[in-house]
Amino acid sequence: MESPPRDGQVSAEPTGSALVSRACELSDCDPRPFLAGRDAPRTYWTSPYGPEFAGGGTAARVTASGTDRFEEVREDADDLFAELDYNGPDRARPRLFGGFSFHEDHDPSPPWQGFGAAEFVLPRTQLTRANGETWLTVSDRDTTPEAVERELAEVRETLTDAPEGTNSDPPGVVAAEPTTTREEWAAQVSAAVSRIEAGDLRKVTLAQALAVELADEVSVPAALARLGESYPDCFRFCFEPTTEGAFFGATPERLATLRGRTVETDALAGSVGRGDTPEEDAELEASIENSEKMAHEHGLVVETIRDQLSPVSGEVRVADRRVRKLATIQHLWTPIEADLTDSDHVLSIVEALHPTPAVGGLPPAKALTTIRETETFDRGWYAAPVGWFDAEGDGTFAVGIRSAVTDGDSATLFAGNGIVGDSDPDEEYEEVQLKYRPILDELER
Numbered sequence: 449m450e451s452p453p454r455d456g457q458v459s460a461e462p463t464g465s466a467l468v469s470r471a472c473e474l475s476d477c478d479p480r481p482f483l484a485g486r487d488a489p490r491t492y493w494t495s496p497y498g499p500e501f502a503g504g505g506t507a508a509r510v511t512a513s514g515t516d517r518f519e520e521v522r523e524d525a526d527d528l529f530a531e532l533d534y535n536g537p538d539r540a541r542p543r544l545f546g547g548f549s550f551h552e553d554h555d556p557s558p559p560w561q562g563f564g565a566a567e568f569v570l571p572r573t574q575l576t577r578a579n580g581e582t583w584l585t586v587s588d589r590d591t592t593p594e595a596v597e598r599e600l601a602e603v604r605e606t607l608t609d610a611p612e613g614t615n616s617d618p619p620g621v622v623a624a625e626p627t628t629t630r631e632e633w634a635a636q637v638s639a640a641v642s643r644i645e646a647g648d649l650r651k652v653t654l655a656q657a658l659a660v661e662l663a664d665e666v667s668v669p670a671a672l673a674r675l676g677e678s679y680p681d682c683f684r685f686c687f688e689p690t691t692e693g694a695f696f697g698a699t700p701e702r703l704a705t706l707r708g709r710t711v712e713t714d715a716l717a718g719s720v721g722r723g724d725t726p727e728e729d730a731e732l733e734a735s736i737e738n739s740e741k742m743a744h745e746h747g748l749v750v751e752t753i754r755d756q757l758s759p760v761s762g763e764v765r766v767a768d769r770r771v772r773k774l775a776t777i778q779h780l781w782t783p784i785e786a787d788l789t790d791s792d793h794v795l796s797i798v799e800a801l802h803p804t805p806a807v808g809g810l811p812p813a814k815a816l817t818t819i820r821e822t823e824t825f826d827r828g829w830y831a832a833p834v835g836w837f838d839a840e841g842d843g844t845f846a847v848g849i850r851s852a853v854t855d856g857d858s859a860t861l862f863a864g865n866g867i868v869g870d871s872d873p874d875e876e877y878e879e880v881q882l883k884y885r886p887i888l889d890e891l892e893r
């Protein structure tokens with residue numbers, strides 16, 4: 449569970465509030481027909497052990513760009529939540545859902561049309577499923593509680609008549625065009641390795657994109673439901689700011705959860721495939737556990753996260769390194785926790801941690817310049833923070849990897865790998881292909 453139940457309400461003002469939210473319990477509601485019945489912006493989020501959220505429409509939108517984007521979102525959200533009139537249970541409280549682009553100077557152009565440098569939506573209707581309960585929350589601005597209560601009752605009625613036939617199969621892939629050939633990749637990796645050997649860089653994560661043409665229109669809610677079966681331990685998300693595009697994925701990597709003063713994050717770096725037999729799988733597992741190169745690559749991520757959290761927390765608890773097994777890949781993984789010395793907002797933690805060297809590199813500024821100069825596609829929101837936060841500043845963000853952006857008929861998939869001094873271009877190429885698998889498998893028939 450991301451947030452333990454709390455007794456208090458977020459805030460309650462009698463009437464005339466700028467933002468009014470009301471909630472009611474439902475017997476149950478599948479997020480697929482719920483989302484099919486909503487207009488963009490639409491949003492979906494679930495962490496491995498819940499809660500699960502689906503949202504449609506806009507009660508409020510918070511956007512920002514440039515170097516102060518994290519702070520600007522936080523300030524605008526604080527103003528918005530300061531006016532909140534909500535009298536429902538804590539678990540159904542309204543939240544802002546969204547994310548950020550990887551680079552701060554992001555310019556939304558295809559396939560990223562509609563995706564700003566920071567983009568959050570407080571849904572007009574929010575479905576929350578947690579602990580066996582399902583709640584519907586309706587929010588609106590500059591209105592009365594009576595009007596919101598009426599709308600809540602109306603929406604609830606339509607949900608009992610949820611559209612049928614929303615179960616859809618994978619769309620099928622008719623063509624796939626990589627941005628980077630094997631030869632180009634080898635040249636890119638070799639150039640990065642030379643910079644690392646020259647002492648200019650310590651690590652950089654280079655990525656590729658794969659543009660796929662689909663045979664049929666993809667149903668993202670259906671793809672996310674299938675991903676839940678094959679990747680139950682991952683955060684699954686979809687953010688669709690306009691009808692022009694949806695960014696979705698199933699990521700194993702938590703960027704930050706803030707609950708009260710406790711921060712949870714992950715160092716996840718170092719990858720190998722899964723074996724076809726238990727013996728082969730154990731051999732592969734041993735190969736990453738015993739690899740000096742992977743220990744170095746992973747250690748840089750752990751050390752950087754520790755350094756980033758130390759100034760704001762009393763103690764940083766670094767768990768033992770272990771192997772995290774997913775359906776198609778296994779990773780070196782170190783869960784990390786810290787207790788903040790002062791109360792803070794999850795966005796401040798997100799700002800401090802993004803990008804971790806697992807998706808950026810070290811030193812950060814040089815790695816980002818290398819990424820910009822090397823990659824021939826736009827990362828957009830790939831490998832960037834996606835998630836939600838609430839009026840208290842609590843929330844969860846994941847790293848938007850194992851992901852794709854789609855306009856329905858086509859999709860662009862993204863995958864990358866950390867490069868260090870002894871990286872071999874061919875091995876790194878194979879590892880990157882593994883990281884397309886979660887999404888590609890859901891698109892292929």
Ligand SMILES: C=C(O[C@@H]1C=C(C(=O)O)C=C[C@H]1O)C(=O)O
Pocket residue numbers: 653655701716717718719779806807831849850862863864865866867883
């Ligand atoms: C960059 C990606 O994955 C990241 C890089 C990893 C690596 O270099 O081994 C492992 C997990 C992620 O932190 C991706 O999936 O696209």
